[in-house]
Amino acid sequence: MTGYESLDELKESYQELTPEKWHDFEEEIVENQVIKRGYSDEYEKEYIHKDGTVFPVSLKVWLIEDDDKPMGMWGIVRDITERKEAEEKEEILHSLLRHDVRNKLQVIRGYFELLDDTELSDEQEKFLNKAFKATEEGSEIIEKVKHLRKAQEEEIKEVRLDSTVHKAVDQVRPTAEEQGIEIEADCPGKGCEVLGGSLLDRMFSNIIENAIQHSEGSKIRIHGEIGEDEIVCIIEDDGKGIPDRKKDKIFDQGYTTDKKRGTGLGMFLVKTLLDIYGGSIEVKDSELGGARFDVRLRKV
Template sequence: MDIEFEEIVAYLDVDHQVVWVNEAYSEVVGLSLEEIKREKCYEVWMDRDRPCDGCPLNRSIETEPSRMEMSQPNREENWFVQINPVRNWEGKVIGAIETAVDMTEIKKMEENYQIINKACSNGIYIYQDKEFKFINESLLKILGYTQEQIQEIDYFDLIHPDHRDEIKRAIENGLENGSFEPKEKYEHRILNKEDKYIWVRLKPKVIEYNGNKAVLGNLTDISEIKEGREKYRSLIENLNEVIYVLDKNARIQYVSPNVEEITGYSTNELSGKNYIDLVHPEDRSGRIKYFKKALSGIAEPTDYRFITKTGEIRWVRTQARPATNKGETVGVQGVLTDITDLKETEKREEFLHSLLRHDVKNKIQIIQGYNKLLKDLELPKEAKEYISKTQKSVEEATEIINKITTLKKAKEEDIQPIKIDKALKKATNLAKQIAETNQIKIKHNTPKNIKVLAGPLLDRLFYNIIENSIKHSNCSEIKINLKTTKNKTTCTIEDNGKGIPDQEKQNVLKKGYTTNQTNGTGIGMFLVKTLLDTYNGNIEIKDSQQGGAKFNITLQKP
């Protein structure tokens, strides 16, 4: 049976605060990264107000990488969790990478094997008079040999040449001195029966065996831990975001290795450097203020420029918060993303918008002026018809420019309480002329002084829906109603026109979609969707009882 594992990954600080998580983590806990970053890992994961008993993060900080199986309250999933400490250049633990794999299906399988190797009993040997007097079954299992086979092998020949002399010397010195240091341990590689080197950790102790000194070797298979270290080192190095930790003086205490791709500086070159020195001179005063805010815990995401090792100027976006140790603020930690390409795109977009707003609009105004002059001349009927068509095209082009300009502004809306009745009144006034031209009545029943969370372009949102009905529904009447609850307000705009086929409803809000290639722009309804996304609102397109289309626009109340 093949089973695919999707790891959830998080970076935690030493106080259990979540700094960064991958998308799979967010999906499992049902929270966005912004929501998670306000919480401790045990609050998000276990719904507790303090660390779990036997917390793997605490064990990892105090000793070595740790792992355990755990399950969340009131959920069926079983998780295999591993924690690997992240250290700064001085070897101090400043955080940890947490990974977890959903083992639920494995737990349900009634098989006679395990997918994940758990720690087995340690290998034990007794070494005396330059030979091994005893080797236990667990060590034989680690190596893959039988007792008979191991008797014919010089155990030291199995130790990797890079470590052999060190292990021999340590054992002989221990016997000579009569003891080893309590914390003395040796990590080395040893060859198993399959001709594969595996990593083990030796904790030796001098004992008395048959009346003489001997070394009791306690051997632990740490291959998974070693592989895990490499794996999580690779994980950090290959993150799209750069993880960093600064002390209270803004000196770099830790930065993930992928920083070199963005800055050109290696981690060693950045160690202990004040990060303000890397910031573009024009942005430094702002970064100092931001750093102070981050120390106090009130910093928001910001963009700034820094100078790379080669002198190139690049844009980054960062969000930071206090780094704490035992509840005390010791600096700032955060995540940094290179947004240079995004800034260049925004710059090009702004240039194009500028062309539309000024250059192209100026040319259109010139055309409109010439059209007015031509109307005053004695021209054939056919020529006047061409002038009329030209004027209509000019008006449509102006409308496109206005909608593109509005679309750009939509992404910069300042969300605030807005009176929805005033926005609707403004929208219907804007649509009044075009509605009367098409002999369409607009009826609305909108209570006053109902506020919703939106922006100054709310009237344009309603106008584009009304305009869409006027232009494309072949209706004679448009009705507007409001329905409000404690938390939400829904505005319904419906017509008695030809309606929208079910197969087309899902396309109406897409950019560029139009059923009228001659008069449609494909921008108006996309603008509606863009504004609603900004307002955290929603829109449903249904069939109206009047026979046409019905748009239900739902907005949050303050």
């Protein structure tokens, strides 16, 4: 794999195999995982081949002890060059596909707008409105797929909860106002930080959008509870609610209660992101009469 027949060929230690940019990262894994609990999670870094080329590897490391004293480490290393190259090609193809489809949708919408300026019968107006809606849904699917792919690479970090929730509300408020829906946001944990990431606001806006599209209510209320180790952010509405038989299904990929307006990706993205952040979500009946979503996030 490395071009060396034995580690004895190295001038100093096995660390010569690792580019310097990975040294701090690997030292942290050794200190916080291997030394503390005796093994590491599987992680990725790079090795330097004997000929000087750099290639990606994945490792899992175990501690060697003698009478409870650390004596060394051993590990399993895999060359993941082919996998990384395949992932890179896949990302390029997906990026091109999203770009091309989005451009085609814009062209179609442009022609629809020109057609809308002509004299149309009531039936033709009806068909044109359906076509407009289909292009909007196509763009929405592209955005949600993009966020789903980005979620797999999401980096967990400390995030201000109140500003994140207010950002999500600002994103969807115009749509809510168009449909006569009031959003009341009394965010829990002002100034508190939770474990999240760059898509945490998108997670909240998807839940609120779901209520706007499907609740048939007139009010959405956001509030919460602060615990010792977690913050529960509650999003509820005064709409028609969600039947018990459907509560466990709404987070499944592709599931939607309204195929005319839903893509089946929004709530799946919510669950995917919360799994990454170490959080959770539960759907209940709201005291307002509609649905209630309890989002649990780890408090920092």
